[in-house]
Amino acid sequence: MVRLKQVHYHPAETGSMQFRAQVRETPDLTPVACRYRDANPALHRVDGSRESPLDRVGNLISNRPPSEVRVYRLSKRGIIPWKHHQSSILLKSNILELNTSTDGRLWNYRQEGAAPLWKSLGDADLTGTVSVVKDGEDARLVAVSATGTVKTALYFADGALSSWTDLGGTAEGIPAVLLSTAHRLRIVIRNASGHISTKFQNLDGTWPTTWQQVGSRTAIGSPDTILDPPSGRTAIAVRGTDNTLYHIFETAPGSSSWGQWQQLNPDPDKAENAATDPTMTPVTGPNGTSYIIIFRNTDDLIQVYSRQLSPQRLGGSPSRQFVRSSASAPMP
Incomplete structure (x- = not known):
């Protein structure tokens, strides 16, 4: 499964969407990234700060089953077998890339210096994709351990890593994270029963003992989360x-009290047939900052739900809170 990130969306320009997603398949031992705009997809290899075209991204997104996907990276330690696709974030004008290897180690790649290399940050018994969110000049990391518990650490701008804090839980898939305006970290997971659970960091930096279940809705795949600009x-x-x-809001900012799960689909009589997990990402337009929710359906259509900026009463109809649009996925 590929989760789309770094989205540029222009609803006033027909058919103008740009997505960027990291893909977990490579023929030449080099992790790749894909970028496509409108109907002209192109695949690019990541090589330091340089990119060169390789192949059409549609072959990777549409036609490659997850069972065939495996990523390797060459390093001084030999070939590193990656568990999943890497995470990226910009720290102090440098791109930081993170990934976990099959032996549970966390690796980082900082695009700085004459010969940047992947370096191990130690064995933390991690598995899956690391979630990362920027906190000032540093970054908060959240990952799942081999036993399913959730771990978090602070990655400093100079490349140092704090000790890991194990928050317990039984996570499935990739954790979703956000940083509140008070610099409190919220983590959202799908637990072993398929329900959505969350932990919200205390004001003193400690963590609650237990995970809070968010409603009774069961899910598949990984959730995503964001701070809603119109309401906070x-x-x-x-x-x-x-x-x-489906989506859900807090009843008030920072309250950890929740409303009801609601369908985003404005036409419930017509099946939505989502084939990927949702990605939530902020967008800025002429009316201010909002966000969009993106996914791909089984017909290879990229579906976009745009959060409307006009104030909405709590529990209002999703058809008044979100506007749906779509674009064709690239053809193989």
Whole structure:
């Protein structure tokens, strides 16, 4: 499964969407990234700060089953077998890339110096993709351990890493994270029962003992979360077991009290048939900052739900809170 990130969306320009996603398949032992705009997809290899075209991205997104996907990276230690695709963030004008290897180690690649290399940050017994969110000049990391517990650490701008804090839980898939305006970290996971659970960091930097279940909705795949600009509340989106997208809001900013799960689909009589998990990402337009929710359906259409900036009453109809648009996925 590929989760789309770094999205540029222009609803006033017909058919103008740009997505960037990291893909977990490579023929030449070099992790790749893909970028496509409108109907002209192109695949690029990541090589330091340089990119060169390789192949059409549609072959990777549409036609490669996850069972065939494996990523390797060459390093001074030999070939590193990656568990999943890497995470990236910009720190102090340098791109930081993170990934976990099959032996549970966390690796980082900082695009600085004459010969940047992947370096191990130690064995933390991690598995899966590391979630990362910027906190000033540093970054907060959240990952799942081999036993399913959730771990978090602070990655400093100079490349140092704090000790890991184990928050317990039984996470499935990739954790979703956000940083509140008070620099409190919120983590959202799908737990072993398929329900959505969350932990919200205390004001003193400590963590609650237990995970809070968010409603009774069960989901598949990984959730995503974002701070809702119009209201300041936490918003969560998931793919339900019926392959329909659902979302939920806090009842008040920072309250950890939740409303009701609601379908995003404005036409419930027509199946949504989501084929990927949702991605929530902020966008800025002429009316201010909002966010969009993106996924791909089984017809290879990229679906976009745009959060409307006009104030909405709590529990209002999703059709008045979100506007849906779509674009064709690239052809193989």
